[in-house]
Amino acid sequence: MRTYLSRRDFLRNTSLASASLFIPRFLRASGTMSFADAGKPKILVVIQLSGGNDGLNTVVPFRNDIYYEKRPVIGLNPDELIKIADDTGLHPALSGLADLYHNGDAVIINSVGYPNPNRSHFRSMDIWQSGSDPNQYLHTGWLGRVLDATCTNDCVPPHFAVEVDDSLSLALKGETISGFAVRDPRTLKKTGVNPFIDELAEGYTGEGDIHDQVVYLHKVLSDAYESTGYLQEQAKIYSSQTEYPLTDLGKQLKAVAELIISGSETRIYYVSLSGFDTHAGQRGQQDRQLRVYSDALRAFCQDLKSNHVFQDTLVLTFSEFGRRVEQNASNGTDHGTANNVFVVGGGLRKAGIVNELPDLTDLDDGDLKYQTDFRSIYATILDRWLMADAGNILGGDFGYIDFL
Amino acid sequence: MQFKDIQHLYLRGGFGATPSQIAYRTGKERTDLVEELFAASRSYRGLNHLEDPVKGKKVGNLRILFMLLRSQDQMRELNLEWIRLMAGTNAALREKMTFFWHDHFATSTPLAWLMQVQNNTLRKHALGNFRTMLHAISKDPAMIVYLNNQQNKKDHPNENFAREVMELFSLGIGHYTEQDVKEAARAFTGWTVNKKGEYEFDEKEHDDGEKTVLGRTGNWNGNDIIDMLLENRQTARYVCEKIYRFFIGEQVDRSWLDELSDQFYNSNYDISKLMRSIFLDDRFYSRDVQGSLIASPVELIVRYKRLISLETKNDNDTLKLQKVLGQVLFFPPNVAGWPGGRNWIDASSLRLRMDLPRTIMEGGEFDLRPKPDFEDAPIAEGQSKTDKKASVRSDWNTLLRYFRKTKREELTKKVLDTFIQSDYDERLVALIDKWVDHSSADKQIISTCAAVFSIPEFQLI
Numbered sequence: 001m002r003t004y005l006s007r008r009d010f011l012r013n014t015s016l017a018s019a020s021l022f023i024p025r026f027l028r029a030s031g032t033m034s035f036a037d038a039g040k041p042k043i044l045v046v047i048q049l050s051g052g053n054d055g056l057n058t059v060v061p062f063r064n065d066i067y068y069e070k071r072p073v074i075g076l077n078p079d080e081l082i083k084i085a086d087d088t089g090l091h092p093a094l095s096g097l098a099d100l101y102h103n104g105d106a107v108i109i110n111s112v113g114y115p116n117p118n119r120s121h122f123r124s125m126d127i128w129q130s131g132s133d134p135n136q137y138l139h140t141g142w143l144g145r146v147l148d149a150t151c152t153n154d155c156v157p158p159h160f161a162v163e164v165d166d167s168l169s170l171a172l173k174g175e176t177i178s179g180f181a182v183r184d185p186r187t188l189k190k191t192g193v194n195p196f197i198d199e200l201a202e203g204y205t206g207e208g209d210i211h212d213q214v215v216y217l218h219k220v221l222s223d224a225y226e227s228t229g230y231l232q233e234q235a236k237i238y239s240s241q242t243e244y245p246l247t248d249l250g251k252q253l254k255a256v257a258e259l260i261i262s263g264s265e266t267r268i269y270y271v272s273l274s275g276f277d278t279h280a281g282q283r284g285q286q287d288r289q290l291r292v293y294s295d296a297l298r299a300f301c302q303d304l305k306s307n308h309v310f311q312d313t314l315v316l317t318f319s320e321f322g323r324r325v326e327q328n329a330s331n332g333t334d335h336g337t338a339n340n341v342f343v344v345g346g347g348l349r350k351a352g353i354v355n356e357l358p359d360l361t362d363l364d365d366g367d368l369k370y371q372t373d374f375r376s377i378y379a380t381i382l383d384r385w386l387m388a389d390a391g392n393i394l395g396g397d398f399g400y401i402d403f404l
Numbered sequence: 405m406q407f408k409d410i411q412h413l414y415l416r417g418g419f420g421a422t423p424s425q426i427a428y429r430t431g432k433e434r435t436d437l438v439e440e441l442f443a444a445s446r447s448y449r450g451l452n453h454l455e456d457p458v459k460g461k462k463v464g465n466l467r468i469l470f471m472l473l474r475s476q477d478q479m480r481e482l483n484l485e486w487i488r489l490m491a492g493t494n495a496a497l498r499e500k501m502t503f504f505w506h507d508h509f510a511t512s513t514p515l516a517w518l519m520q521v522q523n524n525t526l527r528k529h530a531l532g533n534f535r536t537m538l539h540a541i542s543k544d545p546a547m548i549v550y551l552n553n554q555q556n557k558k559d560h561p562n563e564n565f566a567r568e569v570m571e572l573f574s575l576g577i578g579h580y581t582e583q584d585v586k587e588a589a590r591a592f593t594g595w596t597v598n599k600k601g602e603y604e605f606d607e608k609e610h611d612d613g614e615k616t617v618l619g620r621t622g623n624w625n626g627n628d629i630i631d632m633l634l635e636n637r638q639t640a641r642y643v644c645e646k647i648y649r650f651f652i653g654e655q656v657d658r659s660w661l662d663e664l665s666d667q668f669y670n671s672n673y674d675i676s677k678l679m680r681s682i683f684l685d686d687r688f689y690s691r692d693v694q695g696s697l698i699a700s701p702v703e704l705i706v707r708y709k710r711l712i713s714l715e716t717k718n719d720n721d722t723l724k725l726q727k728v729l730g731q732v733l734f735f736p737p738n739v740a741g742w743p744g745g746r747n748w749i750d751a752s753s754l755r756l757r758m759d760l761p762r763t764i765m766e767g768g769e770f771d772l773r774p775k776p777d778f779e780d781a782p783i784a785e786g787q788s789k790t791d792k793k794a795s796v797r798s799d800w801n802t803l804l805r806y807f808r809k810t811k812r813e814e815l816t817k818k819v820l821d822t823f824i825q826s827d828y829d830e831r832l833v834a835l836i837d838k839w840v841d842h843s844s845a846d847k848q849i850i851s852t853c854a855a856v857f858s859i860p861e862f863q864l865i
Contacts, residue, residue, distance in 0.1 A: 125778075158750070158751045168750050168752050173750060181751075183773065213697075214827060216749075217860035220860075224755050277778055285781065289782055292782075
């Protein structure tokens with residue numbers, strides 16, 4: 001191991017950067033992006049529950065005998081549930097979500113899925129994130145294509161879609177422009193670890209005798225530089241006064257709230273919570289994870305409400321699949337199919353439970369049959385919230401749901 | 405051949421070479437160097453870390469077999485063994501081809517032993533005959549399991565394998581109908597895996613009735629279907645286009661592709677012949693082709709291993725690095741493989757690629773937090789210290805020895821010309837100079853190399 005340059009030397013050297021050439025694009029050019037500047041900005045926050053959350057123990061059909069027959073050990077008793085309808089109870093850890101529901105700020109959609117369900121985490125997540133047909137392989141995400149759609153003139157910068165993480169999910173990857181992954185906007189360092197590159201990136205015009213790929217990489221670089229600078233500045237504007245749980249999800253949603261409240265031009269945020277692959281000993285594990293989810297969501301929505309931006313924010317929660325109806329021999333559940341989806345926000349046109357509980361008498365080899373195509377939820381959000389062209393982005397008409 | 409052309413040959417037909425290895429060969433004839441590349445791949449070794457876990461055991465059924473074979477730890481070991489092999493082998497072309505076929509026949513199942521078997525099958529045929537390979541991979545246990553062909557039975561056909569063999573492995577989308585998929589699936593019924601984890605033909609599950617596939621009617625079995633696919637020129641064209649995009653460039657010269665496809669078809673799918681013709685062609689060395697591909701994460705990591713013996717102190721961190729950069733060997737995103745090209749690059753991944761050389765140079769730590777695996781149990785709160793920072797090691801001696809001969813005032817230009825295959829802006833020389841540590845000759849060499857490794861142009865091979 002050799003160390004010739006200390007970190008401090010490195011930073012000192014790199015600080016020789018010419019006076020910042022960082023000029024935010026929104027000052028340079030006024031884009032003509034439809035979703036980006038239509039009236040009061042609407043914001044989408046996606047919470048991904050990874051691993052396949054057991055939907056039947058999340059939204060529980062507690063009057064259904066089959067539920068208790070199939071789940072003698074892990075079935076939740078009616079008296080521990082939070083009742084939200086005659087036949088429907090929420091998992092006891094979901095008090096935050098239940099409060100939002102009772103306040104008319106939550107939508108529950110049952111039996112969401114797609115035809116020929118795939119029980120592989122990877123493939124099913126791929127399908128949900130890309131918004132593809134089950135037998136189609138797309139290398140762009142449904143939200144990445146929202147960014148692409150702005151590129152008729154000049155694309156929006158990457159920070160229009162922010163994932164609070166170190167790496168970017170397929171959902172936010174576009175063909176021409178992708179979103180921006182950042183773990184913590186507050187501690188974001190300048191992209192300019194090598195300022196000569198920033199300098200050069202600014203100098204590239206893309207004209208002359210230069211390889212396309214070189215121009216392309218420099219373009220991504222200058223976009224990254226710009227978005228880093230933007231988010232770094234934005235994150236300084238507002239520091240949340242709301243108390244969030246000290247969980248990773250709590251911290252992520254706090255960072256999102258701070259950006260929203262500060263008026264960041266970001267329109268799409270993406271966060272994930274993993275740990276839902278409950279093949280064994282499901283009770284304890286799912287309890288913990290749902291509590292992490294619901295408590296962070298509660299704080300987040302309170303924060304947005306007290307800052308008057310809740311009506312402009314929509315939170316979509318999904319998981320790549322639900323789990324089998326019958327519990328397994330390890331008091332867990334195996335990979336299944338259709339699942340419930342939650343939409344939360346202050347700007348809902350119609351809140352509440354959208355459709356019936358899953359029909360446990362009509363199963364497909366022990367699995368739920370889907371009733372709602374997940375792309376109809378995407379289409380509703382795209383057309384009626386993000387003001388994007390759903391037909392174009394999803395490559396078809398999947399109908400709408402009237403929560404918006 | 406000139407330095408840059410030789411480097412091009414080694415970057416595309418392998419995972420790069422050190423400047424001294426290239427310099428040693430400058431001035432030699434192209435035919436000789438191409439021949440040397442093929443000769444070096446004649447003898448080789450495969451992955452041999454894992455032992456057959458079924459050997460000597462009685463396995464009751466497939467469910468138990470799969471439980472026995474399933475191992476995330478062994479998947480990690482396989483991954484690391486392959487990375488080491490790519491970095492260390494002389495049979496670099498064979499490894500590069502195996503890497504290509506690993507993407508073409510993308511399979512992702514945690515049944516580690518079966519993945520080792522598949523990887524060795526791909527390596528065996530990597531420079532051989534595509535016809536033999538397509539037949540072999542269609543009977544490959546990992547492929548059968550991944551695409552559910554063990555569930556493809558006379559009374560309940562499962563179309564998964566039949567679809568993908570047409571869509572992704574041979575003809576490409578648009579050159580067959582849904583009806584062809586349905587009928588071909590019937591021909592593959594009974595192609596299954598036995599309790600030893602080997603291919604087996606289960607005659608009683610096979611549908612031996614009449615099928616019409618691609619316009620021809622008969623009592624076809626799976627072998628007949630594969631032969632029909634190979635008889636179709638579109639297969640040669642589809643495979644050649646993939647090879648073109650992987651080895652030559654994403655801007656396809658249609659007339660060259662036509663030549664290659666015809667040649668591939670007329671040679672009855674001789675892979676070596678095809679690759680040799682590419683590497684000998686003037687067009688392969690043109691300015692538009694050189695430096696036009698974005699190195700994949702694995703190519704980048706292996707290039708660093710070859711140049712400066714990059715290691716992570718903890719083996720698992722090499723996996724983490726693959727993960728955050730977006731490509732983990734043995735874990736393609738789906739059966740279509742890695743999208744590649746510009747899909748490797750987004751603002752975050754490019755930034756990481758550019759930050760890496762500094763960390764390596766300092767022998768420091770990088771703080772990588774890849775997304776958790778789907779199967780991971782949740783991390784209890786307050787315990788998120790599992791994200792320990794990754795320490796890296798490297799050895800710059802080879803490069804030091806090579807560049808000490810260069811005059812210090814000419815070093816920056818020399819390093820750029822040594823490593824950058826694409827065009828670069830001449831202003832870079834002054835910019836890098838401004839940044840380099842000139843306090844000693846060796847510090848200057850290392851910091852110049854690190855600077856050059858961190859510019860976007862270095863991502864292009």
